Amino acid sequence: MKGVVFIAFNQMVEDQVGIDVWEKILAQVMPETEGIYTSIEEYPDSELFNLVGALSETVNVPVPTLVESFGEYLFGILNKKYPIFTEQKADFFSFIESIDGVIHKEVRKLYENPNLPKLECERVDDKNLNVIYTSPRKLCFLAEGLIRGAAKHYQVEYSLEHPQCMHRGDDHCLLQIAIH
Numbered sequence: 221m222k223g224v225v226f227i228a229f230n231q232m233v234e235d236q237v238g239i240d241v242w243e244k245i246l247a248q249v250m251p252e253t254e255g256i257y258t259s260i261e262e263y264p265d266s267e268l269f270n271l272v273g274a275l276s277e278t279v280n281v282p283v284p285t286l287v288e289s290f291g292e293y294l295f296g297i298l299n300k301k302y303p304i305f306t307e308q309k310a311d312f313f314s315f316i317e318s319i320d321g322v323i324h325k326e327v328r329k330l331y332e333n334p335n336l337p338k339l340e341c342e343r344v345d346d347k348n349l350n351v352i353y354t355s356p357r358k359l360c361f362l363a364e365g366l367i368r369g370a371a372k373h374y375q376v377e378y379s380l381e382h383p384q385c386m387h388r389g390d391d392h393c394l395l396q397i398a399i400h
């Protein structure tokens with residue numbers, strides 16, 4: 221995972237629960253990086269998962285819930301850093317549909333060998349969009365949080381179903397988004 225993601229995670233912890241908690245989870249995980257990251261550099265996924273696990277124990281919030289909240293926070297950071305992608309798309313569904321073919325395609329130019337998921341979109345009708353998520357990292361809860369961040373940005377009320385999930389043995393996750 222790229223440093224940009226670790227930096228956002230560090231920022232979320234400091235913002236929402238304080239620097240003391242960040243210091244505490246670092247002391248618990250003792251990563252070689254000592255919690256110092258450069259955005260374009262690659263760091264082991266296991267380090268992020270260990271930090272999330274330690275935070276989950278410390279604040280007593282289950283890992284999937286934390287990962288989803290982090291996704292929402294990460295959206296804010298990415299959108300601030302690269303505002304062009306939301307500026308280019310007038311509505312929520314067109315934005316989601318542009319992740320694979322536009323946004324993550326650009327990410328491949330900005331970062332060396334990024335680890336990105338496959339996100340296929342199927343527009344059912346005006347109010348319903350299916351997103352098929354596939355990734356060996358199984359970060360579907362992060363995707364759910366990023367989608368929540370995007371919905372807030374576009375000021376859209378929606379509900380999301382996750383009837384197929386890689387964590388339950390399916391070979392992909394199905395995220396069904398319905399706008400109200």
Ligand code: HEM
Nearest residue numbers: 221222298302334335336337355357359362363366367370
């Ligand atoms: C709702 C919008 C988005 C969704 C659902 C989404 C989904 C994801 C997910 C789930 C990952 C984790 C990797 C994996 O699952 O295998 C990821 C990684 C990433 N995404 Fe997106 N993304 C979104 C928007 C963006 C935007 C706006 C940017 C800005 C340029 C961006 C840049 C990145 C970067 C840099 C990574 C890390 C790559 C790495 O660590 O190697 N994404 N994305």
